[in-house]
Amino acid sequence: MKYVIEMLGIRKEFPGIVANDNITLQLRQGEIHALLGENGAGKSTLMSMLFGMYQPDKGQIKLSGKEVKITNPNIATALGIGMVHQHFKLVHNFTTTENIVLGIEPKKYGGLILDIESAAKRVAELSTKYGLNIDPYAKIEDISVGMQQRVEIMKMLYRDANILIFDEPTAVLTPQEIEDLMEIMRGLIKEGKSIIIITHKLKEIKA
Structure with a gap:
């Protein structure tokens, strides 16, 4: 069986605490x-290692069968791994x-001017x-929390991420926004993306 991501025998220790042991x-x-x-x-510690924010003390990470060293989030992004954090950035x-x-x-005129039009x-x-319904010109301060989360999802898609990590994505959402997010996730899967979702809500797992 081919896996897009394998985390094998991962261990992570912080002073006085073992966060992950042989995962x-x-x-x-x-x-x-x-x-x-x-x-x-x-859970978040494990995913922070996949996104390059921490390094495992033991174990290996494989991407499509090849071992990779993800030493920072820029490398994760280059490998097609994206993460939506619980607190948006x-x-x-x-x-x-x-x-x-x-x-x-993106720049134009020989790199002198920001080409916001082609980006938008x-x-x-x-x-x-x-199906994200993002207004490219809306200011973040004027949009809902659910829409801000969609902007974070778009940040991953814009960088061609294929592996999407969601850290407690429903913690800040209304019931309607949670349903919308589930629908967006189903759409992402249909397009061949792969998703890891961190949660402690059984109802959402079942959905």
């Missing part, structure tokens, strides 16, 4: 894989598009494809 996780393409457990169980007085392209801004066009196209 193996395997993710197939087009699958939503839930990491379920109480607070402090080590958005600049509130920027537009959705400005947030999405932050760090990889691509955001609109991806938004339609994945």
Whole structure:
């Protein structure tokens, strides 16, 4: 069986605490894989290692069967791994598009001017494809929390992520926004993406 991601025998220790001990996780393409457990169980720590924020003390990570060393989030992004954190990392007085392209801004006229129009066009196209309904020119401070989360999802898609990690994605959402998110996730899976969702809500796992 081919896995897009394998985390094999992962151990992570912090001073005075073992966060992960000999953890193996395997993710197939087009699958939503839930990491379920109480607070402090080590779910976020495990995913932070997959996204390059921590390094495992032991074990290996394989991407499509090949061992990889993910030493920082930029490497994770380059490998097609994205993460939506529980607390969003958005600049509130920027537009959705400005947030999405932050760090990889497209330029025109020999790199002198930020080409926000072509970026906004691509955001609109991806938004339609994945049913995100993002207004490319809306300011973050003027949109709902659910819509801010969609901007975080778009940040991953804009960078061509195929493996999407969601850390407690429903903690801040209304019941309607949770249903919308589930629908978005189903759409992502249909397009061949693979998802790991960290949660402690059984109802959502069943959905």
